[in-house]
Amino acid sequence: MAQDLKTIPDEALVARAQEEDERAFGELIQRYETKVYSLALKMLRNPEDAEDVLQDTFLRAYRGLKSFKGHSTFSTWIYRITANSALMKLRKKQLPTVSIDDADERETPINIADWAPGPVEQLLNQETQEAMADAIEALPAEFRQVFVLRDVEGLSNADVAEILDLSVAAVKSRLHRARLKIRNHLAHFFNDTRGRRTMGARS
Amino acid sequence: MMSCKDVLDSISLYLDEELKQEIKSEIERHIGKCSDCRAEFDTFHMTLKLYRHSDTPQMPAGCHDRLVKVIELEKMRAKRGGAEPDTTEV
Numbered sequence: 001m002a003q004d005l006k007t008i009p010d011e012a013l014v015a016r017a018q019e020e021d022e023r024a025f026g027e028l029i030q031r032y033e034t035k036v037y038s039l040a041l042k043m044l045r046n047p048e049d050a051e052d053v054l055q056d057t058f059l060r061a062y063r064g065l066k067s068f069k070g071h072s073t074f075s076t077w078i079y080r081i082t083a084n085s086a087l088m089k090l091r092k093k094q095l096p097t098v099s100i101d102d103a104d105e106r107e108t109p110i111n112i113a114d115w116a117p118g119p120v121e122q123l124l125n126q127e128t129q130e131a132m133a134d135a136i137e138a139l140p141a142e143f144r145q146v147f148v149l150r151d152v153e154g155l156s157n158a159d160v161a162e163i164l165d166l167s168v169a170a171v172k173s174r175l176h177r178a179r180l181k182i183r184n185h186l187a188h189f190f191n192d193t194r195g196r197r198t199m200g201a202r203s
Numbered sequence: 204m205m206s207c208k209d210v211l212d213s214i215s216l217y218l219d220e221e222l223k224q225e226i227k228s229e230i231e232r233h234i235g236k237c238s239d240c241r242a243e244f245d246t247f248h249m250t251l252k253l254y255r256h257s258d259t260p261q262m263p264a265g266c267h268d269r270l271v272k273v274i275e276l277e278k279m280r281a282k283r284g285g286a287e288p289d290t291t292e293v
Contacts, residue, residue, distance in 0.1 A: 022278070026271070033270060051266055053275045062277055120252045132253060147206045153256045157219070176215040183250040 006183050010074040013113045018065055025065070028074065029058060035153070036082045043086040045133055053089055057082045072162060079155070080163045090141050115190040127193070135185035143178035150175055205233050210240045214247045 004026040005013065016024035033054065040053035042193055060081050068077060115123075136152075149160045150171070157175070161168045210233050216222050217230055234241045 009250055025274070027253065029267075029274070030269065033267060034259065034262060037266065038259050041260050047263055050271070051263070054262075054266070057273060058270060061276055079291065096239055115246060117250070119272075120256050123249070124256055128253065129257060132257065134287055141287055151251055152257070154255065172215065172219075176212075179208065182254075183247050186250055186253070187246060 011070065013072050014065070014070070018068070025062060028061075032075070032078050033058070036078060039079065039082050039148060039153055040086050042133075042136060042152050043083075043144055044089060045137055049089055053082060053085045055086045074161060076162050079149065079159075080152075080165075083109065083163055087141055087145065090144075102163070104175075114153075115187070115194070123190075129191075131186060131189040132182075134157070134189075135182045139178055139181060140183055143174055146171055147178040147182065148175045151179070161181065205229050207233075207237060207240050210237075211243055216272055217244075218248060218251060237268065 005023060010028070010031070013028055017028060037050055037054045040057075041047060041050035044050055044053065057078065061078055064081075068074075069160050078085075085147045102103060136148065139147060145164060146166075149155050149163060151155065155163070157168050157171050160166075160175075161171045164171070166174075210230055213226070213230060217227060221228075230244075234244050234269065
């Protein structure tokens with residue numbers, strides 16, 4: 001019977017969970033907990049905060065299940081709760097985020113040396129992953145949501161728009177500005193890394 | 204003729220394949236000749252590839268069990284009639 005739950009679509013599982021089939025909600029947790037945790041961690045960086053958001057998200061989903069009408073998919077709904085919960089957490093902690101109005105993405109990096117040639121695997125080491133997390137952390141919260149959903153979690157512009165209750169045009173605009181800021185952050189990182197290596201080679 | 208600023212403003216749309224072929228071709232012609240825009244384009248593209256290749260984080264040990272426990276407690280609370288009000292937007 002448990003095997004059956006694995007093969008049925010989300011909508012049917014939600015319907016069963018609404019009829020208080022407790023195993024059905026358990027299966028929804030199994031399907032989405034890693035995605036929810038991942039989104040929360042990418043937005044907040046701190047594993048304890050991400051776990052708080054994970055628990056808060058599924059608690060809200062459980063409490064709201066009866067009134068979930070299926071106007072959006074369960075996936076969109078759970079992502080929306082996660083993104084909002086993570087945003088509240090960011091605001092509550094009063095983490096030093098830049099306001100969206102101050103986020104002038106046209107701050108041209110000092111020097112965009114072309115660090116891109118070569119395979120992605122060559123660049124993707126631990127130090128780079130730290131810099132990538134730093135870059136997300138430096139984004140204003142509203143940009144961070146869009147960037148993580150779209151470019152880290154790989155959702156479509158339309159899905160991100162629905163999750164965040166924005167127009168697709170607004171998603172595209174925020175996304176482009178977020179990407180520029182992220183790229184500029186990484187450009188500084190790679191310039192610095194190369195500078196250190198060059199200095200090391202000389203000494 | 205496309206300016207460097209036009210190219211920079213269009214990189215996201217280009218990479219998301221949301222531009223008409225004629226605009227794409229114009230961008231390709233521009234970055235074929237302009238090394239600054241080539242670097243802008245390549246580093247922008249590589250940035251997205253890095254994030255798309257990064258690992259999905261695994262949940263820490265015990266995280267799933269703690270979540271299940273939280274939901275179990277909520278079920279018990281609901282059965283006793285003490286459920287929290289539903290404030291979730293649907």
